[in-house]
Every structure is written in structure tokens, then in C-alpha cells.
Amino acid sequence: MQTAPLRKVGDYVIRRCESADLPAVIEINMAALPEHYSDYFFESILKELPEAFIVAELNGKIIGYIMCKIEFGFSNFRKLGFVKKGHVVSVAVLEEHRGKGIGKALMLEGINGAMLRKSDEIYLEVRVSNDAAINMYQKLNFQIKSRLRSYYRDGEDAYLMALELN
Numbered sequence: 001m002q003t004a005p006l007r008k009v010g011d012y013v014i015r016r017c018e019s020a021d022l023p024a025v026i027e028i029n030m031a032a033l034p035e036h037y038s039d040y041f042f043e044s045i046l047k048e049l050p051e052a053f054i055v056a057e058l059n060g061k062i063i064g065y066i067m068c069k070i071e072f073g074f075s076n077f078r079k080l081g082f083v084k085k086g087h088v089v090s091v092a093v094l095e096e097h098r099g100k101g102i103g104k105a106l107m108l109e110g111i112n113g114a115m116l117r118k119s120d121e122i123y124l125e126v127r128v129s130n131d132a133a134i135n136m137y138q139k140l141n142f143q144i145k146s147r148l149r150s151y152y153r154d155g156e157d158a159y160l161m162a163l164e165l166n
Contacts, residue, residue: 006054006109012097014105017046017053017065024062025055032092034154045069045089052086052113056093056102064093066106070117076145076162077121086114086122086165103133107140115165123162125151137161 003016017025022042029036045067046053052068068086075083088110093102114122125148126133134144142161151158 006112007105009056009101009105011058012063012100012102012105013057014054014102014109015057016050017055017067019043019046021055021062021065022046025065025067028062028065028092028094029090032094033090035090035152037090042067049113049117051116052110054106054109054113056097056106058097063097064091064102064106066091066110068110068114068122070114070119075121076123076160077164083120084118085162086111086117086119088122088124091124098132103136104140107136111140111163111165119165121162121164123160125158125160127152128157128159134159134161 003018005013005015007014026039026042049069054066055062056064067089069089071085071087072082073085075081091103091106111122126137140163142163144159145162146160148158148160
């Protein structure tokens with residue numbers, strides 16, 4: 001039985017991920033992103049924070065996902081203080097489905113999931129060359145907080161971007 005849709009974007013359904021969706025999610029990760037994780041990592045994130053592990057599907061086929069986890073650490077906004085923060089670990093949409101608002105819908109539901117766990121902020125890392133993603137995150141009010149030198153395995157830098165949650 002599939003979970004109820006959280007939202008619809010045209011014919012696309014945005015809903016919480018289920019265990020049965022993980023093979024398709026892993027396939028999208030392999031196809032769309034250079035960074036890959038073990039199957040166990042996907043399973044553990046789904047168990048840890050199912051509220052913020054979201055998939056997008058079209059006609060029953062998974063075409064995108066976002067997975068987040070909760071961490072405790074220093075704030076990206078306040079000088080002092082340990083906070084509870086959501087971390088967007090991975091977000092991807094298959095290339096042929098990009099530019100249709102799916103990434104934004106996934107981000108909004110991921111943020112909602114982190115807020116259900118009373119997070120103070122949410123952050124992510126993004127390649128400095130990924131202008132489309134950076135632009136989308138900025139439209140969602142994420143701010144560039146720092147540049148992480150040689151963050152990715154291929155040596156590219158990342159921006160650490162964060163959003164303060166109310």
C-alpha cells in the first residue's frame with residue numbers, strides 16, 4: 001500500500017518514501033549524481049527520518065527523491081549555541097523531469113519533515129558549479145554560509161547553504 005500524496009505537481013505525486021521505493025531511489029542516485037552511498041545508508045536514513053525522505057513519482061515510477069537526517073551541532077546562524085538541524089543529505093531528479101518544479105516540491109516537503117522534528121535550521125552542500133540548484137535554493141531562502149574547499153571526491157568546492165526555520 002502506498003502512502004498518501006503530500007502534494008501534486010501536475011501529474012507528479014510527491015509522497016513519503018517506503019522501503020519498496022529504495023531500489024528506484026538508489027538507481028536515481030547512481031544515474032543523477034556522482035556521489036553514491038551504500039544501500040544500508042539509504043535504509044538507515046529512511047528508518048531515522050521517514051518524515052523527510054520523500055519521493056516524486058509519475059505514473060507509479062519514481063523519478064526523484066530527497067533524503068534528510070537530523071544532526072546536532074553549532075548553528076550556521078548564531079555565534080554561539082548548539083542546535084538541532086536538518087541536513088539535506090541528497091536530492092536528485094532524473095534529467096528528463098527537471099525544470100518542472102519537482103526539485104522545489106521535494107525540498108519543501110523535506111523541510112517540512114525536518115520541521116516536524118523541531119529543527120532550528122536546515123542545511124545542505126551543493127557544488128559551486130551547480131547554478132540551477134543554487135538558484136533554486138536561494139529562491140527557497142537558503143543563504144550561502146561558507147565555501148568548502150575540495151569538498152567533493154573530484155576536488156570541486158561546495159557551498160554550505162542554510163535556512164533558518166521558525
